[in-house]
Amino acid sequence: MKNAIITGATKGMGRSIAIAFAKEGINVAICSRNEKDLDDFKQELLQINPQVQVVTKLADGSIKEQLLAFAAAAEQQLGAISIIVNNLGMYDQTSILDEDDNAFDKQLNTNLMPAYHLYRYFGKKMMAAREGHIFTTCSVAAINPIAVAGTYSVTKFALLGLNKVMRLEMQPYNVKVTAVIPGSTLTNSWKDAVVDKDQFVSPDDIASAIVNIYKMSAGANVDEIIIKPVGGQI
Numbered sequence: 001m002k003n004a005i006i007t008g009a010t011k012g013m014g015r016s017i018a019i020a021f022a023k024e025g026i027n028v029a030i031c032s033r034n035e036k037d038l039d040d041f042k043q044e045l046l047q048i049n050p051q052v053q054v055v056t057k058l059a060d061g062s063i064k065e066q067l068l069a070f071a072a073a074a075e076q077q078l079g080a081i082s083i084i085v086n087n088l089g090m091y092d093q094t095s096i097l098d099e100d101d102n103a104f105d106k107q108l109n110t111n112l113m114p115a116y117h118l119y120r121y122f123g124k125k126m127m128a129a130r131e132g133h134i135f136t137t138c139s140v141a142a143i144n145p146i147a148v149a150g151t152y153s154v155t156k157f158a159l160l161g162l163n164k165v166m167r168l169e170m171q172p173y174n175v176k177v178t179a180v181i182p183g184s185t186l187t188n189s190w191k192d193a194v195v196d197k198d199q200f201v202s203p204d205d206i207a208s209a210i211v212n213i214y215k216m217s218a219g220a221n222v223d224e225i226i227i228k229p230v231g232g233q234i
Contacts, residue, residue, distance in 0.1 A: 001025055001026065001027050001052070001053075002026050002027070002082050002083060003026070003027045003028075003029070003053075003074070003078040003079060003080065003081050003082060003083065004021050004026050004027065004028050004029070004081070004082075004083035004084070004085060005028075005029045005070075005071065005074045005081050005083070005084055005085070005118070005122075006018050006021075006028060006029070006030055006085040006087055007031065007061045007067075007085070007086060007087050007088035007114050007118070008061065008087040008088035008089060008137075009028070009030035009031070009032070009041075009085075009087065010030065010032045010034070010037045010038060010041050011037075012203050013087055013137060013182070013203045013206045013207070014030075014085070014087040014088075014137075015041070015203065016202075016203035016204045016206060016207035017085055017087065017206065017207045017210055018030055018041070018045060019044075019045065019048060019207065020204075020207035020208065020210070020211045021083075021211070022045045022048045022049045022052050022054075023048060023049060024211060024215075025049060025051060025052060026052065026083065027052050027053040027054070027055075027078050028045065028052065028053075028054055028055070029054075029055040029056075029057070029070070029073070029074030029077070029078060029081070030042075030054070030055070030056055030057075031056070031057045031058070031059040031061060031066075031067075031070040032056075032058065032059075033058070033059070033060050035058050038056040038057075038058065039056070041056075042054045042056050053077070053078060055073060055074050055077045055078055057069070057070045057073045057074075061088045061110075061114045062088070062106075062109040062110040062113070062114065063109070064113065064117055067114055067117055067118070068117060068121060071117075071118060071121045071122070080125065080129060081122055081125075081132075082126070082129070082131055082132045082133070083132065083133050083134075083135070083214070084118055084119075084122060084132075084133075084134045084135065085135045085137070085210070086114060086115035086118065086134070086135065086136040086137060086159075087135075087137045088110060088111075088114045089110060089111045089137065089139075089156075090106075090107060090110045090111065090152075091149065091152055092106075092107060092149065092151065092152055093148050093149050093152075094148070094149065094150075094151075095147060095148055095150050096150035096151055096154075099150075099151060103151055104151050104154075107151050107152060107155045108155055108158075110155075111152070111155035111156060111158075111159060112155050112158050112159050112162065115136055115159060115162055115163075116162060119134070119162075119166055123166070123169070123170070126170065126173065126175045127170070127173040127175065130173050130174045130175070131174060131175065132170075132175040132176070133175070133176040133177070133178070133213075133214055134163075134166060134170070134175070134176070134177045134178070135178050135180055135210055135213075135214075136159060136160075136162070136163040136166075136177075136178070136179050136180065137180050137182065137206070138156055138159050138160045138163065138179050138180065138181045138182075139152075139153075139156040139181065139182065140181055140182070140183045140226065140228060140233065141153040141156045141157075142156040142157045142159065142160040142181065143160075143181065143226075145157070160179055160181070163177060163178075163179040164179075167221075167223060174218075176221045177221070177223075178210075178213055178221065178222045178223065178224070178225065179223070179224040179225070180206060180209060180210060180224075180225055180227070181224060181225065181226045181227070182201055182206055182226075182227050182228075183201055183226070183227065183228030183229055183233050184199075184200050184201060184228070184229050184233050199229055199231055200229055201227050201228065201229055205227060206227065209225055209227060213225065
């Protein structure tokens with residue numbers, strides 16, 4: 001069995017990705033700041049596929065020390081990690097000039113730094129094994145910035161840039177790197193809004209794309225995939 005580590009896995013896209021991996025027989029390591037969410041989701045995943053291992057750890061992925069403790073626990077309990085899904089993120093709809101003084105650091109530590117730290121932790125191990133796949137959930141805001149979410153756009157732009165560098169560094173070692181770039185997706189960001197779900201990308205669509213990309217032949221790598229609502233951005 002292959003082993004995957006997923007950040008931001010108990011809700012939204014990360015949740016759908018973890019379920020999709022469990023259905024494929026892939027062991028998963030997940031973390032959350034909420035212990036009940038972790039325990040409940042672990043039981044759900046084991047009901048979906050009792051054959052998989054599910055490692056959980058109470059951790060805030062935006063804090064380096066807690067993130068690396070999660071990475072170490074995943075490796076210790078599962079063995080070599082061959083799939084990384086950098087999914088942790090936050091969206092703050094505020095212009096740069098109007099946001100709080102700590103807004104940039106908060107979004108940087110949530111949207112960008114976890115992917116950087118996990119790459120630093122696992123990258124050379126993947127190189128040595130000459131296998132693996134890194135998925136990074138970016139955003140269309142990385143391509144077309146959103147003025148009312150300026151810092152979010154900046155951090156997602158940086159995340160897409162990090163993904164491009166990771167891919168170049170990993171190419172000689174047969175490690176695949178893919179940026180998944182969703183448009184308006186029906187996650188908790190929209191939980192307080194009255195919306196028509198058919199106007200959005202579903203988190204299950206993102207999970208399906210990742211699984212199908214992962215299952216491609218050894219010689220194929222999807223550099224980037226953009227998934228947007230059929231009617232355009234919301």
